[in-house]
Amino acid sequence: xxxYADNAATTKMSRHAIEAMMPYFDEIYANPSSLHSxxxxxxxxxxxxxxxxxxxxxCSSKEIYFTxxxxxxxxxxIISAARIGERKGKKHIISTAFEHxxxxxxxxxxxxxxxxxxxxxxxxxxxxxxxxxxxxxREDTCLVTVMYANNEIGSVxxxxxxxxxxxxxxxxxxTDAVQAAGHLHINVKDENIDMLSLSAxxxxxxxxxxxxxxxxxxxxxxxxxxxxxxxxxxxxxENLPGIMGMAAALEDACAKxxxxxxxVSFLRDKxxxxxxxxxxxxxxxDEVNRLPGNVSFCFEGIEGESLLLLLDEKGICASxxxxxxxxxxxxxxxxxxxxxxxxxxxxxxxxxLCESNTEExxxxxxxxxxxxxxxxxxxxxxxxxxxxxxxxFFLK
Amino acid sequence: MALYxxxxxxxxxxxxxxxxxxxxxxxxxxxxxxxxxxMKIYLKIDDGIISxxxxxxxxxxxxxxxxxxxxxxxxxxxxxxxxxxxxxxxxEALDGLPAHKMHCxxxxxxxxxxxxxxxxxxxxxxxxxxxxxSCDSCCHSCEI
Numbered sequence: 001x002x003x004y005a006d007n008a009a010t011t012k013m014s015r016h017a018i019e020a021m022m023p024y025f026d027e028i029y030a031n032p033s034s035l036h037s038x039x040x041x042x043x044x045x046x047x048x049x050x051x052x053x054x055x056x057x058x059c060s061s062k063e064i065y066f067t068x069x070x071x072x073x074x075x076x077x078i079i080s081a082a083r084i085g086e087r088k089g090k091k092h093i094i095s096t097a098f099e100h101x102x103x104x105x106x107x108x109x110x111x112x113x114x115x116x117x118x119x120x121x122x123x124x125x126x127x128x129x130x131x132x133x134x135x136x137x138r139e140d141t142c143l144v145t146v147m148y149a150n151n152e153i154g155s156v157x158x159x160x161x162x163x164x165x166x167x168x169x170x171x172x173x174x175t176d177a178v179q180a181a182g183h184l185h186i187n188v189k190d191e192n193i194d195m196l197s198l199s200a201x202x203x204x205x206x207x208x209x210x211x212x213x214x215x216x217x218x219x220x221x222x223x224x225x226x227x228x229x230x231x232x233x234x235x236x237x238e239n240l241p242g243i244m245g246m247a248a249a250l251e252d253a254c255a256k257x258x259x260x261x262x263x264v265s266f267l268r269d270k271x272x273x274x275x276x277x278x279x280x281x282x283x284x285x286d287e288v289n290r291l292p293g294n295v296s297f298c299f300e301g302i303e304g305e306s307l308l309l310l311l312d313e314k315g316i317c318a319s320x321x322x323x324x325x326x327x328x329x330x331x332x333x334x335x336x337x338x339x340x341x342x343x344x345x346x347x348x349x350x351x352x353l354c355e356s357n358t359e360e361x362x363x364x365x366x367x368x369x370x371x372x373x374x375x376x377x378x379x380x381x382x383x384x385x386x387x388x389x390x391x392x393f394f395l396k
Numbered sequence: 397m398a399l400y401x402x403x404x405x406x407x408x409x410x411x412x413x414x415x416x417x418x419x420x421x422x423x424x425x426x427x428x429x430x431x432x433x434x435m436k437i438y439l440k441i442d443d444g445i446i447s448x449x450x451x452x453x454x455x456x457x458x459x460x461x462x463x464x465x466x467x468x469x470x471x472x473x474x475x476x477x478x479x480x481x482x483x484x485x486x487x488e489a490l491d492g493l494p495a496h497k498m499h500c501x502x503x504x505x506x507x508x509x510x511x512x513x514x515x516x517x518x519x520x521x522x523x524x525x526x527x528x529x530s531c532d533s534c535c536h537s538c539e540i
Contacts, residue, residue: 303459306456313409322432342429343429343430380434381425381434382434382454
């Protein structure tokens with residue numbers, strides 16, 4: 001059996017999104033910046049996609065900027081807010097310890113320029129509170145950037161509450177909604193979001209295309225200089241096929257958010273319940289307040305990469321926050337941020353589902369994971385030391 | 397996955413010499429849980445020959461494969477030969493390891509040396525400390 005359970009990494013494109021792209025490769029292929037009628041047909045399609053995506057997010061088409069994906073959108077939002085702040089002498093930025101690297105590394109860059117970066121500590125269940133943000137905001141705060149939902153452990157953050165706080169304190173608020181868009185209801189106006197990043201391939205759209213929503217009146221700074229595309233804020237000929245595929249995929253996802261969430265969270269909960277039966281394991285993130293498709297566990301006494309390789313042998317595609325899968329020496333910063341010891345974080349497994357996964361697949365995963373965990377534990381000296389009492393267990 | 401050679405995958409999926417030896421003549425354990433890999437080697441020694449060897453490993457695919465390959469390479473060999481086994485030889489026998497996984501082969505070399513040292517210590521056999529002092533390809537385990 002082949003089971004794809006790595007939907008937080010990327011999703012399979014929907015047939016509808018592929019079909020929506022096709023005419024823009026060889027029929028309406030002219031450059032939207034060209035004056036001729038063929039170019040104008042392309043420009044009309046671009047505007048249409050912009051309006052449809054704006055409608056999905058509850059904003060105007062004038063507030064949508066097409067990018068190459070979530071990372072670029074994160075970079076541009078953060079750099080823009082930093083430059084705006086800098087001009088007013090405000091160089092304090094608030095974020096969280098478990099953001100995506102597109103955010104954290106951009107903040108690192110700003111730190112080297114002299115910005116004061118404050119990463120809020122994350123609670124054990126993978127959450128922060130609006131109160132934490134309120135307490136951290138200072139006179140010189142120019143940006144609060146908090147992810148909508150965490151990519152590894154699936155916890156969903158109180159974005160509307162944080163938006164309220166930021167509005168009241170008049171601080172720009174950006175959210176990396178890469179994992180949330182198309183999966184959770186988002187309305188940027190209702191939630192007082194000033195800037196938001198999303199990526200098409202996380203909701204069955206194409207790779208290499210994303211959106212930066214930026215509220216009207218925020219003077220964006222270019223990350224890519226060039227022509228007058230995207231109202232002068234992002235140079236480069238628009239990826240029209242990608243944008244059309246993204247618009248179709250986002251509309252489909254948003255139209256079926258509740259239906260999909262119900263189906264996927266049923267599978268997720270079954271998986272969580274089954275995996276919880278493995279001794280000395282723990283669910284990462286919040287039991288209830290989590291993305292519909294996210295299942296993240298740590299298993300004591302084993303290492304995540306070998307777990308993934310053996311699951312791959314059984315046809316299951318999953319991912320892990322172990323150091324060995326990242327090529328670095330440290331395990332996932334997300335798992336460390338929620339307080340998992342290094343040793344436990346090395347034994348992590350992330351399974352992320354979508355609406356096309358089935359109950360049979362979940363049953364198959366539930367058959368395979370305990371087998372593989374036991375197999376690896378049987379050859380683990382660390383596990384044996386714990387069983388014999390030489391070392392202590394971290395997890396019940 | 398193309399991350400690893402077929403040989404690495406073979407030794408990872410079908411590891412040779414997994415297990416423990418009761419009343420082993422020498423036991424060596426290296427690495428630490430914090431770094432995500434621990435290797436433990438058990439030796440049975442008869443007349444200076446490694447008559448049996450077993451391993452237990454907590455770690456990634458290449459750590460398990462390196463343990464398996466290293467134990468194969470020293471089984472039936474005299475101790476003097478086992479002490480000459482380098483991490484490079486283990487990695488080469490596996491048709492190479494990705495650069496960031498080379499430390500797994502270092503662990504295998506060190507685990508074997510630690511097990512031999514344990515045997516020498518237990519039996520009061522004199523040796524040159526320098527044999528066990530080297531740490532050529534740093535695995536950075538001690539830095540975290």
